[in-house]
Amino acid sequence: MVENRITDETMEYVGILAKLKLSQEEKEQAKKDMEKILDYIDKLNELDTDGVEPMSHAFDLHNVFREDRVENENQRDQMLSNAPEEKNGSFVVPKTVES
Amino acid sequence: MRKEYETVIGLEVHVELATKTKIFCSCSTEFGGEPNTHTCPVCTGMPGALPVLNKQVVEYAAAVGLATHCTITQVHKFDRKNYFYPDNPQNYQISQLYLPICRDGYVEIELSGENDQKPEGNPGTENTARTENTSGAENNSGAENISGTEIDRAMRKKIGIHEIHMEEDAGKLVHDDWSDCSFVDYNRSGVPLIEIVSEPDMRSAEEVIAYLEKLRMIIQYLGASDCKLNEGSMRADVNISVREVGAEEFGTRTEMKNLNSFKAIARAIEAERERQIDLIEAGEAVIQETRRWDDEKEYSYAMRSKEDAKDYRYFPEPDLVPVVISDEWLQKIKDSLPEFQTEKLSRYLKEYEIPLYDAKIITGHKKLADIFEAASELCKKPKKVSNWLMVETMRLLKEEEMDPEDLTFSPKNLAGLIELTEKGIINSTVAKEVFEKIFHQDVDPEQYVEEHGLKMVTDDGVLLQTIEKILQENPKSVEDYRKGKEKAIGYLVGQTMKAMRGKADPAKVSQILKEKL
Numbered sequence: 144m145v146e147n148r149i150t151d152e153t154m155e156y157v158g159i160l161a162k163l164k165l166s167q168e169e170k171e172q173a174k175k176d177m178e179k180i181l182d183y184i185d186k187l188n189e190l191d192t193d194g195v196e197p198m199s200h201a202f203d204l205h206n207v208f209r210e211d212r213v214e215n216e217n218q219r220d221q222m223l224s225n226a227p228e229e230k231n232g233s234f235v236v237p238k239t240v241e242s
Numbered sequence: 243m244r245k246e247y248e249t250v251i252g253l254e255v256h257v258e259l260a261t262k263t264k265i266f267c268s269c270s271t272e273f274g275g276e277p278n279t280h281t282c283p284v285c286t287g288m289p290g291a292l293p294v295l296n297k298q299v300v301e302y303a304a305a306v307g308l309a310t311h312c313t314i315t316q317v318h319k320f321d322r323k324n325y326f327y328p329d330n331p332q333n334y335q336i337s338q339l340y341l342p343i344c345r346d347g348y349v350e351i352e353l354s355g356e357n358d359q360k361p362e363g364n365p366g367t368e369n370t371a372r373t374e375n376t377s378g379a380e381n382n383s384g385a386e387n388i389s390g391t392e393i394d395r396a397m398r399k400k401i402g403i404h405e406i407h408m409e410e411d412a413g414k415l416v417h418d419d420w421s422d423c424s425f426v427d428y429n430r431s432g433v434p435l436i437e438i439v440s441e442p443d444m445r446s447a448e449e450v451i452a453y454l455e456k457l458r459m460i461i462q463y464l465g466a467s468d469c470k471l472n473e474g475s476m477r478a479d480v481n482i483s484v485r486e487v488g489a490e491e492f493g494t495r496t497e498m499k500n501l502n503s504f505k506a507i508a509r510a511i512e513a514e515r516e517r518q519i520d521l522i523e524a525g526e527a528v529i530q531e532t533r534r535w536d537d538e539k540e541y542s543y544a545m546r547s548k549e550d551a552k553d554y555r556y557f558p559e560p561d562l563v564p565v566v567i568s569d570e571w572l573q574k575i576k577d578s579l580p581e582f583q584t585e586k587l588s589r590y591l592k593e594y595e596i597p598l599y600d601a602k603i604i605t606g607h608k609k610l611a612d613i614f615e616a617a618s619e620l621c622k623k624p625k626k627v628s629n630w631l632m633v634e635t636m637r638l639l640k641e642e643e644m645d646p647e648d649l650t651f652s653p654k655n656l657a658g659l660i661e662l663t664e665k666g667i668i669n670s671t672v673a674k675e676v677f678e679k680i681f682h683q684d685v686d687p688e689q690y691v692e693e694h695g696l697k698m699v700t701d702d703g704v705l706l707q708t709i710e711k712i713l714q715e716n717p718k719s720v721e722d723y724r725k726g727k728e729k730a731i732g733y734l735v736g737q738t739m740k741a742m743r744g745k746a747d748p749a750k751v752s753q754i755l756k757e758k759l
């Protein structure tokens with residue numbers, strides 16, 4: 144039995160953030176999946192991590208840099224070849240106006 | 243009666259760094275290319291593409307931090323800021339939230355001291371007249387003390403910098419008026435930015451503009467950016483709230499966007515202050531929101547936040563490893579910091595005999611200082627160079643509504659022009675005309691003067707002949723002069739100059755005329 148509950152409001156909110164429109168059925172399934180994930184996180188939280196630095200990388204690397212030199216040629220055609228739609232060298236998207 | 247309010251302002255300033263390539267890929271940052279010609283899998287957010295950090299970005303960001311008295315975070319990291327918008331192809335922006343590269347700095351601004359909007363006892367403001375900035379004036383007898391009173395009255399104030407972090411710029415959306423489409427150009431996507439977040443330390447539009455001008459000057463001196471507000475290489479978002487004078491708590495703030503000039507910033511601050519006070523006076527609440535300024539209508543409106551909950555779900559960027567700035571590297575960056583305005587100013591007063599006022603204006607803009615130094619080096623006439631910059635250059639800049647940073651003429655041509663006038667090859671009227679050509683088209687003055695036949699006529703024969711003719715044609719003026727009407731000579735000089743088509747030395751003309759009469 145799951146410990147965590149995903150409310151309808153949380154489901155709605157997560158849907159907005161992810162820009163997903165889900166059917167009622169899908170929502171119920173997603174809720175169950177997320178509850179399971181949260182339970183698993185609770186399990187991980189049982190570990191004592193006091194004094195342990197949060198890890199963001201699996202490898203102990205730092206300072207991987209590029210020099211500031213232009214190396215890329217114009218490869219527009221290749222870039223646009225993946226676009227669902229293109230016009231005059233631009234990617235075409237549904238009208239998006241910040242207002 | 244309306245209560246007394248004070249405005250509390252904090253700024254988020256984005257500055258595009260002057261690197262040759264983008265922050266995470268080797269695409270060019272060059273401005274104005276055809277859409278999407280400076281793109282690659284990284285900056286168009288193709289799955290599987292991996293970012294690699296441009297070292298120069300770290301160095302510029304650290305240099306700006308050092309120049310603004312920040313503490314450099316020697317171990318810092320990048321984070322992902324998640325949001326959906328077509329100008330952001332990865333659906334996240336790589337930025338820094340948890341460990342920004344710089345923290346806790348300040349810049350010192352200079353105010354006129356006649357700021358009536360500022361309530362008394364504003365902490366952080368003190369009248370520290372005659373500080374180090376003016377020390378150069380006292381040991382330089384050659385400097386006119388024009389700005390003595392101005393300096394006496396100047397107030398200095400420290401504006402705190404909360405943090406500076408590195409991030410990537412977004413692409414550009416162009417909207418099609420005739421269809422239901424927008425076009426996306428990712429040439430700007432991935433261009434390196436630093437965001438400079440101030441503390442809410444400013445209390446008026448004047449302080450905000452002084453702060454922005456100071457920041458711009460520092461960054462231009464570093465060569466880290468050209469900081470053009472009108473072209474978007476420097477952008478300011480202004481957070482504004484008001485509170486009753488004496489109140490401890492800040493009021494609810496709004497964030498103002500779309501401010502493309504200092505004038506727009508000043509107007510937007512005034513309007514937003516009034517809007518918020520009106521709300522408070524009417525017993526209504528100020529809503530925390532982002533507003534967009536329309537400078538033509540001088541009005542702002544709340545930006546629809548519709549489905550856009552401001553929840554960016556930041557997490558550590560897994561594709562980039564931490565950056566460690568060693569003590570040695572940090573020292574190297576410190577050592578490479580250029581001479582800043584204050585040092586330049588006192589050096590100018592010592593090295594070149596130019597007035598304090600001129601030195602202040604010239605060192606106030608990196609571009610002017612660069613032109614001044616290079617042209618002075620070439621023609622060895624710093625006073626003349628200063629004069630051309632202070633008078634004609636300023637006049638033309640104002641006329642064209644340009645910034646000193648927009649100047650494109652070469653110091654060589656200005657120096658050349660000064661030499662032509664010094665040698666008496668052209669007179670001052672012609673010189674002004676030629677300077678306008680240099681200003682606009684950077685023409686070679688010698689060649690221009692040659693091609694347009696503007697050289698002064700040095701052949702005295704021609705000049706004498708002309709003068710004789712003028713004297714014959716103007717018996718009335720001749721008579722007036724002989725009767726003691728000194729002014730008549732001015733008319734005769736003018737007529738002679740006109741006949742010579744400006745190519746004579748007016749002083750010489752006047753002298754010959756006097757001799758003749």
Ligand SMILES: [Zn+2]
Pocket residue numbers: 215264267268269280281282283284285286432
């Ligand atoms: Zn790229």
